[in-house]
Amino acid sequence: MPASAASRLVRRHPLAAASAAFLVLLALAAVLAPWVAPYDPMDNDYAAMFAPPGSRHWLGTDSYGRDILSRLIFGARTALLVGFSASVVGATAGALVGVASAYFGGVVDLVVQRVADILVSFPLIVLAMAMVAVLGSGTANLVAAIALSFTPRAQLVVRSSALQVRHMVYVEAARALGAGHWRIILRHMLPNVLAPYLVMLTAFLGQAILLEASLSFLGLGVAEPTPAWGLMLSGAAVEFVQRAPWMAISPGLAITLTALAFNVLGDALRDALDPKLRV
Amino acid sequence: MLRYLATRLLLVVPTLWAVATLVFVLVRVIPGDIVELRLVSGGTYVTREVIEQERARLGLNKPLWEQYVDWVGGLARLDLGTSMWTGAPVVREIAIRLELSLQLAVMATVVAVSLAIPLGVWAAVRRGTWVDHAVQVFSVAGLATPSFWLGILLLLFLLWTFRWLPPMLFTPLWVDPVANLSQLVWPALAVGYRYSAVATRMTRSAMLEVLREDYIRTAWSKGLAERPVVVRHALRNALLPVVTVIGLEFAFLIGGLVVTEQVFNLNGVGKLFVDAISRRDYTLIQGLMLLVASVYVFVNVGLDVAYALLDPRIRYR
Numbered sequence: 127m128p129a130s131a132a133s134r135l136v137r138r139h140p141l142a143a144a145s146a147a148f149l150v151l152l153a154l155a156a157v158l159a160p161w162v163a164p165y166d167p168m169d170n171d172y173a174a175m176f177a178p179p180g181s182r183h184w185l186g187t188d189s190y191g192r193d194i195l196s197r198l199i200f201g202a203r204t205a206l207l208v209g210f211s212a213s214v215v216g217a218t219a220g221a222l223v224g225v226a227s228a229y230f231g232g233v234v235d236l237v238v239q240r241v242a243d244i245l246v247s248f249p250l251i252v253l254a255m256a257m258v259a260v261l262g263s264g265t266a267n268l269v270a271a272i273a274l275s276f277t278p279r280a281q282l283v284v285r286s287s288a289l290q291v292r293h294m295v296y297v298e299a300a301r302a303l304g305a306g307h308w309r310i311i312l313r314h315m316l317p318n319v320l321a322p323y324l325v326m327l328t329a330f331l332g333q334a335i336l337l338e339a340s341l342s343f344l345g346l347g348v349a350e351p352t353p354a355w356g357l358m359l360s361g362a363a364v365e366f367v368q369r370a371p372w373m374a375i376s377p378g379l380a381i382t383l384t385a386l387a388f389n390v391l392g393d394a395l396r397d398a399l400d401p402k403l404r405v
Numbered sequence: 406m407l408r409y410l411a412t413r414l415l416l417v418v419p420t421l422w423a424v425a426t427l428v429f430v431l432v433r434v435i436p437g438d439i440v441e442l443r444l445v446s447g448g449t450y451v452t453r454e455v456i457e458q459e460r461a462r463l464g465l466n467k468p469l470w471e472q473y474v475d476w477v478g479g480l481a482r483l484d485l486g487t488s489m490w491t492g493a494p495v496v497r498e499i500a501i502r503l504e505l506s507l508q509l510a511v512m513a514t515v516v517a518v519s520l521a522i523p524l525g526v527w528a529a530v531r532r533g534t535w536v537d538h539a540v541q542v543f544s545v546a547g548l549a550t551p552s553f554w555l556g557i558l559l560l561l562f563l564l565w566t567f568r569w570l571p572p573m574l575f576t577p578l579w580v581d582p583v584a585n586l587s588q589l590v591w592p593a594l595a596v597g598y599r600y601s602a603v604a605t606r607m608t609r610s611a612m613l614e615v616l617r618e619d620y621i622r623t624a625w626s627k628g629l630a631e632r633p634v635v636v637r638h639a640l641r642n643a644l645l646p647v648v649t650v651i652g653l654e655f656a657f658l659i660g661g662l663v664v665t666e667q668v669f670n671l672n673g674v675g676k677l678f679v680d681a682i683s684r685r686d687y688t689l690i691q692g693l694m695l696l697v698a699s700v701y702v703f704v705n706v707g708l709d710v711a712y713a714l715l716d717p718r719i720r721y722r
Contacts, residue, residue, distance in 0.1 A: 240423065241427060244423060244424050244427050244698070245427075247424075247656075247697075247698055247701040247702070248694070248697055248698065248701075249657040249659060249660030249697070250660065251660045251663060251664070252659060252660055252663070252678070252694070252697055255663070255678065255679070255682045256431060256432065256682070256690060256694060258682060259432070259681075259682045259685055259687075259690055260431065260432060332548075332549060336549070336551055339551055340551060340553065340663075340664050343551075343553055343664060343667070344663065344664065344667060344679050344683075345679075345683060346679070346682055346683060356551075359553065359554060359557065363557065364557060364560075364668060367557060367560055367561055367564070368561075368564050371561050374554075374557045374558075374561065375558075375561075377554075378550075378551065378554030378557065378558070381551055381554065382546070382549050382550045382551070382554065383549075385548075385549035385550075385551075386545065386546060386549035389545060389548055389549055390545065393545075
């Protein structure tokens with residue numbers, strides 16, 4: 127981005143610019159975690175359990191004497207990895223189903239839509255929890271569970287845009303030229319529902335961060351000793367909240383700021399791409 | 406109106422049947438074997454026979470269609486089956502916890518409404534000023550703050566300022582209102598804040614739309630004071646979308662309860678759901694999913710009735 131465009135962004139959308147800067151820093155910290163983190167996140171130091179924030183441990187240590195800052199930095203890896211993959215998979219699967227459903231129409235469309243209507247009547251976390259029960263625990267299943275709970279929402283939004291695209295001249299032309307169903311869906315319709323797709327995708331990012339944190343907090347997501355923000359808030363953080371409040375404060379702040387940054391960016395993108403679209 | 410309501414309520418039956426079918430498919434058909442998943446995750450070695458016995462006990466050795474008929478047939482008699490973990494009827498497991506969660510949900514709604522409507526109206530009336538910006542930041546932050554973390558912060562705040570923690574045991578409201586409220590106010594605040602965020606945004610945008618209308622200009626120009634213009638003329642007409650959001654978010658409250666009840670150690674429906682998931686208690690999961698969906702369906706019927714009450718132009722036949 128040229129410098130003038132960057133400065134215009136900062137002046138017009140200071141909050142969006144700050145969010146973008148925060149997320150870039152977070153992503154850098156996550157990628158460079160082994161070099162940036164002051165300690166090994168799994169390293170127990172029983173001599174320094176519950177150490178308060180200070181010069182040795184900037185954010186203190188937890189009940190196992192593990193450095194909280196290092197766990198936060200490595201936890202960013204988990205959060206961003208799960209958040210991005212779940213959002214991309216969920217939005218893409220939803221877009222594919224939504225476009226296909228709009229293209230084929232008829233009974234297929236009717237059945238697929240009714241199923242989605244029922245699924246969106248559950249809160250995201252309830253759907254994700256049910257999926258965890260079905261799929262089992264583990265990080266890959268966690269991604270799948272969150273993605274699957276996003277799919278019906280993405281599908282409904284994308285389908286309504288795809289319905290307009292279906293009767294466009296270029297789709298008719300492709301059909302007249304003898305293109306197959308999937309060629310029309312993938313090459314001609316999908317690229318034209320990119321705007322709602324991107325808006326959904328960015329709206330999912332913040333929610334995925336919160337979902338991963340909530341599920342890990344409940345013991346249904348990422349498992350110990352993998353560093354994850356939600357996990358850092360469960361168990362000892364609540365139990366010893368009086369003795370070691372720093373255990374509970376910084377991970378929550380990390381979750382909130384990250385979700386906030388994604389939401390602010392998502393809103394800005396929505397306003398830029400399609401002011402009418404509500405997610 | 407009554408006839409319309411009767412039709413709507415009759416239509417609830419096929420809707421819930423469809424939901425029950427989907428929940429069954431989701432929970433029963435996708436996994437390979439529930440019993441193996443449950444027993445093997447225990448970590449001990451289990452023989453084939455034990456697995457077969459357990460399957461027979463839970464009725465899982467029957468063909469799927471028979472299990473489905475059992476499940477839907479039970480529903481017709483309001484029987485959700487027995488919990489695979491405790492062996493108690495699912496209806497009972499839910500019923501003993503419903504009071505706490507329902508009270509918490511109502512309290513959270515009160516918190517949300519009493520935050521959202523004044524803040525949303527205030528922000529819309531003072532559009533573009535620092536008030537508006539502050540309210541918007543407050544509501545955007547509400548959407549990003551996990552309610553379980555807010556709960557932990559509330560506990561911390563109580564410890565620091567009053568050296569006091571809310572009671573751990575649940576006392577029904579009619580037994581001891583003070584003990585009851587001093588326990589449930591905090592989780593209600595934690596859940597209610599997030600709940601209010603969506604409603605605040607909706608109130609603000611609905612008010613902004615209405616404040617542009619001609620009749621508002623008329624009200625101003627005939628010399629009415631700010632209060633009647635804003636409250637009687639604008640807010641009443643902006644209420645429909647706000648009520649919708651409040652209703653739909655109420656149906657989604659269980660999502661906030663699952664994490665918040667955990668923090669405050671409340672034995673409610675949310676905690677039951679978490680336990681059901683971690684124990685892979687499939688009948689209980691099915692029952693709870695159906696409960697969540699029923700709340701959503703009935704809230705929607707309730708909303709349609711509320712529209713007719715709020716807006717005399719809306720008539721159903």
